Amino acid sequence: MSDDLKNILNNSNKDIDNQKLMDYLSKQLSKQDSHDLEKMMADDEFMNDAVEGLEQFSNVKKLPLSVEQLNRELQKQIAKKKNRKEKRKIKDQPWVYFTIILLLILTIICYLIIKKRMENKVPAVKTVSSLIIN
Incomplete structure (x- = not known):
C-alpha cells in the first residue's frame, strides 16, 4: 500500500x-x-x-x-x-518440504513391504492347514 x-x-x-x-x-x-x-x-x-x-x-x-x-x-x-x-505465512523452509517428501516415501515403502509379506504369509498358512488336514 x-x-x-x-x-x-x-x-x-x-x-x-x-x-x-x-x-x-x-x-x-x-x-x-x-x-x-x-x-x-x-x-x-x-x-x-x-x-x-x-x-x-x-x-x-x-x-x-x-x-x-x-x-x-x-x-x-x-x-x-x-x-x-x-x-x-508458511516460510519457505526447504527442510519442511524435504521432511514431508521423505515421510511420504517411507510410508509408501512400508506399505509395499507389508503388502509383500502379507502375500507371502497367505500361502504358508494354506500349506500348514493342508498338512493338518492330511
Missing part, C-alpha cells in the same frame, strides 16, 4: 484542496469560494459528512496535530496487520 493511501487528509485529494477546506472551517474563504465549496458538499454526501465532522472539532488549530496522530495510529495498525499476515 502506498504512503499516500495511508495518510488521512493527504494533499492529493481530487475533490477539494485541504488548505481550502481548512480556510473554509476557519471562515477565511471568500464568499464565492465558500459558495462553491458548499455546492460541492451538497453534491457529495461523503464530503458533507466530513466537513460536518470537522466543524464539530473544537479547535481547528489543533486539527493538523490530530491528523498527524491519526496517521501514526493508522500506520501502526497497518504494520501490525502486515506482521500478523507474515506470521501466518
